[in-house]
Amino acid sequence: MAEHPPPSDDIRDTGIDVIVVGAGFAGIACAVECKRKGHRVMILEKVHELKQLGDMLSLGVNASRILARWGLHEKLWGVADSAGEIHIHDYLGDLVQVQKMSYPLFGAFPYNGHRAVIHEVLFEHAKSLGIEIRMGHQAVEYWEDEANGKAGVKIQTGETFDADVIVAADGVKSLARKFVIGYCDNPKPSGYAIYRAWFDAEEHGITTDPLTDFLSVHGNQVHAWIGGDMHFLAISSQGGKTICFFLTHKDNAAVDGDWSSPGKIEDVLDLLKDRDPRCAAIVSKAPSCIDWKLLVHDPLPTWVSKSGRVVLIGDAAHPFLPTSVQGASQAIEDGVTLAVSLNLAGKDNVRLGTRTWECMRYQRVHDAQMLGVTTRNLWHGAKAGDSGNKFELPMPEWLMAFDAEAHAYAAYDGIARTIVEEGYRLPSLEEVKESPGYLGRIACGAGRANLKGLLYLDENLIRIYIT
Ligand SMILES: Cc1cc2nc3c(=O)[nH]c(=O)nc-3n(C[C@H](O)[C@H](O)[C@H](O)COP(=O)(O)OP(=O)(O)OC[C@H]3O[C@@H](n4cnc5c(N)ncnc54)[C@H](O)[C@@H]3O)c2cc1C
Numbered sequence: 324m325a326e327h328p329p330p331s332d333d334i335r336d337t338g339i340d341v342i343v344v345g346a347g348f349a350g351i352a353c354a355v356e357c358k359r360k361g362h363r364v365m366i367l368e369k370v371h372e373l374k375q376l377g378d379m380l381s382l383g384v385n386a387s388r389i390l391a392r393w394g395l396h397e398k399l400w401g402v403a404d405s406a407g408e409i410h411i412h413d414y415l416g417d418l419v420q421v422q423k424m425s426y427p428l429f430g431a432f433p434y435n436g437h438r439a440v441i442h443e444v445l446f447e448h449a450k451s452l453g454i455e456i457r458m459g460h461q462a463v464e465y466w467e468d469e470a471n472g473k474a475g476v477k478i479q480t481g482e483t484f485d486a487d488v489i490v491a492a493d494g495v496k497s498l499a500r501k502f503v504i505g506y507c508d509n510p511k512p513s514g515y516a517i518y519r520a521w522f523d524a525e526e527h528g529i530t531t532d533p534l535t536d537f538l539s540v541h542g543n544q545v546h547a548w549i550g551g552d553m554h555f556l557a558i559s560s561q562g563g564k565t566i567c568f569f570l571t572h573k574d575n576a577a578v579d580g581d582w583s584s585p586g587k588i589e590d591v592l593d594l595l596k597d598r599d600p601r602c603a604a605i606v607s608k609a610p611s612c613i614d615w616k617l618l619v620h621d622p623l624p625t626w627v628s629k630s631g632r633v634v635l636i637g638d639a640a641h642p643f644l645p646t647s648v649q650g651a652s653q654a655i656e657d658g659v660t661l662a663v664s665l666n667l668a669g670k671d672n673v674r675l676g677t678r679t680w681e682c683m684r685y686q687r688v689h690d691a692q693m694l695g696v697t698t699r700n701l702w703h704g705a706k707a708g709d710s711g712n713k714f715e716l717p718m719p720e721w722l723m724a725f726d727a728e729a730h731a732y733a734a735y736d737g738i739a740r741t742i743v744e745e746g747y748r749l750p751s752l753e754e755v756k757e758s759p760g761y762l763g764r765i766a767c768g769a770g771r772a773n774l775k776g777l778l779y780l781d782e783n784l785i786r787i788y789i790t
Contacts, residue, residue, distance in 0.1 A: 336363070349657055366449070408424060466502075492637045513617040516571075566605065587614075588612055646699040659728050676739075682750060694722070
């Protein structure tokens with residue numbers, strides 16, 4: 324373990340200038356932690372003002388313990404407290420499992436609430452620390468200058484900014500990605516889409532229908548219906564006052580994964596016919612819904628530019644499937660780990676700092692991503708009458724008990740030393756051994772006809788999931 328001091332706010336100015344592009348969860352977390360670790364940080368955000376976009380967002384305890392450390396627990400629990408149980412049903416409505424959640428979990432509380440509300444708490448916290456957030460600043464070009472040890476970004480007005488490090492936290496449609504990896508990585512359809520909605524329980528009749536009032540009368544609720552190649556989640560929050568649903572189903576449409584593409588309620592109801600009537604009763608009360616096509620990227624070869632001064636974090640580096648319930652949490656872990664790494668590297672060793680950061684994050688993020696794939700496959704393959712705790716939402720200790728800040732302090736020296744002594748290599752992935760039914764990896768073919776996939780044993784069938 325490292326000899327570094329435990330995490331502390333009392334850290335001197337490192338003289339490292341950091342520009343963060345994007346004020347989402349990754350960008351805000353990185354900026355706040357950079358400030359705490361003594362770097363000089365500024366955020367450039369393309370939108371002129373925050374809008375109430377999105378719906379339910381979950382932060383796992385691996386991320387919430389960081390936010391609690393910043394002093395935000397009371398505020399966040401006040402707007403995004405979590406249910407104590409997850410009720411899992413088969414698609415006909417029989418109970419498969421009740422997953423008990425006792426808090427604190429590994430010493431922290433998960434937050435589940437409206438994305439915009441949770442995001443605003445973090446955004447206001449960053450402002451309260453004096454972090455400059457320049458709204459209406461859209462990055463249009465990146466560069467780095469190895470000789471002078473600088474990187475830069477140009478915005479839409481032509482104005483340029485330079486710094487020791489540019490952190491591109493510009494989301495799933497990242498512009499910086501091409502600069503960092505050297506080619507255009509177009510997302511592919513994942514084969515799935517989600518219908519999602521968020522609405523007021525009382526106003527839309529959830530509380531007065533005997534088929535749906537269970538979501539409101541018992542406080543916060545989480546119910547999942549699994550099997551038949553889809554899963555439906557109905558969640559109430561704010562003590563049962565607001566409802567959201569998610570229906571994840573097969574869909575190969577090749578359109579872009581926009582958060583605001585409208586869907587049709589009748590299409591959702593069509594998918595739910597022949598299922599537990601409670602699902603259709605919930606959906607029929609929603610005033611509108613979003614049709615979100617899930618896109619995936621192959622794992623990027625690297626998240627760090629050639630000279631180590633432009634770094635991709637959050638969705639820009641590694642978009643997540645919602646079933647992992649980890650997209651925003653891993654984005655926060657990225658930002659925190661990067662701030663610590665830069666602090667330990669120092670201004671003269673920024674490249675070593677960013678490369679060490681990448682080594683710390685690459686495998687962990689991939690393992691968290693794969694958990695989402697295995698959960699989705701397990702849920703979609705469930706049969707009527709199935710039961711047991713294997714259907715619970717996984718909360719493994721390696722994921723949830725993790726403290727990104729403490730881990731970065733503990734792991735930095737060893738990894739940095741290896742890079743110095745053995746040279747930097749592009750990150751590579753090991754197998755995900757902890758996923759249920761995981762057998763191994765396959766790769767075959769040649770040239771452009773390559774096939775890569777993961778092998779799983781699922782109900783006595785060997786399935787191949789193409790990656
Ligand atoms: C509008 C919206 C709604 C969402 N709703 C949900 C939800 O309801 N539930 C859920 O689980 N997840 C939601 N997500 C996704 C979730 O927030 C992210 O997956 C996760 O938090 C990772 O965050 P991120 O900071 O990496 O990316 P994002 O949250 O996507 O943030 C990226 C930020 O970068 C800014 N940006 C992009 N390009 C540029 C540029 N060129 N210059 C400057 N700034 C730029 C964007 O405006 C945005 O603020 C939503 C994302 C968005 C953008």
